Amino acid sequence: MRRIEIGGASPYAVTVGAGLLDTLQIRERQVALIHPDDLPRTFVERVQAAVSPVVTISVPARDACKTLEVMAGVLSQLAQVALPRDGAVVGLGGGAATDLAGFVAASYLRGVAFYTLPTTLLGMVDAAVGGKTGVNLPEGKNLVGAFWPPTAVWCDTDTLETLPTEVFREGAAEAFKHGLIQDPSLLPRVLAPEFRPGGALLADTIADAIAVKAGVVTRDLTERGERAFLNFGHTLAHALEGVTHHAVPHGEAVGYGMHYAARVSRALGGADLTPDTLAFLRWQRPAPLPALRYEDVAPFMARDKKADSDGVRFVLLHELAHPYLTRVPGDVLREEFASWAQDVAALSRGQAGGPTG
Structure with missing residues (x-):
């Protein structure tokens, strides 16, 4: 216990x-x-x-x-x-x-x-x-x-x-996300065969993932600062939930959203963590998404709770376990969405050996 x-x-x-x-x-x-x-x-x-x-x-x-x-x-x-x-x-x-x-x-x-x-x-x-x-x-x-x-x-x-x-x-x-933003030791544990109901890694991995969030919310309950980092992958995730009327489960939407955030992070000069997010998606095996255009999800992202009067903000990664909050140029969001959609389609076909672009 x-x-x-x-x-x-x-x-x-x-x-x-x-x-x-x-x-x-x-x-x-x-x-x-x-x-x-x-x-x-x-x-x-x-x-x-x-x-x-x-x-x-x-x-x-x-x-x-x-x-x-x-x-x-x-x-x-x-x-x-x-x-x-x-x-x-x-x-x-x-x-x-x-x-x-x-x-x-x-x-x-x-x-x-x-x-x-x-x-x-x-x-x-x-x-x-x-x-x-x-x-x-x-x-x-x-x-x-x-x-x-x-x-x-x-x-x-x-x-x-x-x-x-x-x-x-x-x-x-969400446990994998906590590994990306703060505790990298969670990444291999989440993907390990022992991380399953009744498995040897289950309780401690859950407790360590909770500990990441516990530390953040202790320091910032009302999301004035670093608590926003817990929303890595969630800007697109919530948009996917909204545009599909919640046909996409939250955790699967977060899996897809983390890969998009990893692509955007790389496009803005961050480390390339797309192999990690693709590895998670292969392990998670989410249901295929419907065909979506950037115009379908953009209005939902604009209403994201991290948005302020100057526009939408994204949680990105400089490198593993180093998140930051920033605004992203619209052309970058659109371009990376197109490449993300190609990755997602390849995953659905079982052909995603690595990121595109």
Whole structure:
């Protein structure tokens, strides 16, 4: 079992280990449990036995739950059972469900305690840690939300045993990203055969990936500086999610987005990390993308949350583990998108031996 501390104004701990759903300790007497409707029933029952919630609320799976309409319905259910100010919301499930649960906790009665129990790899290494909560709009990903740190996070690695292989590999994108921006030792471990549910590298790799994010959010909770580096690959990723109406899963979109960011980094004089991002995509084996033009994704990138009044900004890499935030000329973005699309098409054909251009 590993325990990672997150500091700052509202410190908390992330615990990584097996069997944690059966050992939960929550100090609040009245608890609302929120989970996606496709979650294995046994997970829900184990948490119910541990915390005795006054209400259990099922929401749509994945990003279908991250809407203002779903959130309004959940808030109404909390009001109907009169969850008190000293109650708590527990989010159980993948990253989308915990994002929603956290925003509900931040909003109901202007804020109640929040506990996170991620059951996917993506949720463990990214969404459940750092206090970012929110929902989507038709115009883009995560455009409405709040910073609301949890009271505690428990990552029960046993829950990963139920994940389909493609969902586990989807979640690995965020761990690989943490390797690119800060801890290069994560890169070979994520691609190793032992990094799998029940594998010898699983728990420590998850804990080390969480430690990267823990250090960043401790220093910069509200994304005034280096927290933006955690968005490496996400500018295009969120655009791919938006333009396809979330038909592309987040982790696969991040995998594609990291390769685009690596190409743009190289075009602006950075080290060539495209072999690493292509190696990850070959390992991840994401579903093929639909045919896309730069004009399709550009409006979504323009609404990215890293944009300011002067335009969109990208997280790039000078070299491995040396990220920076910058604006990129439009002609570079367009040209690299065309070359990225060629790489993606080659991957889909199983012919991607290396980057183009």
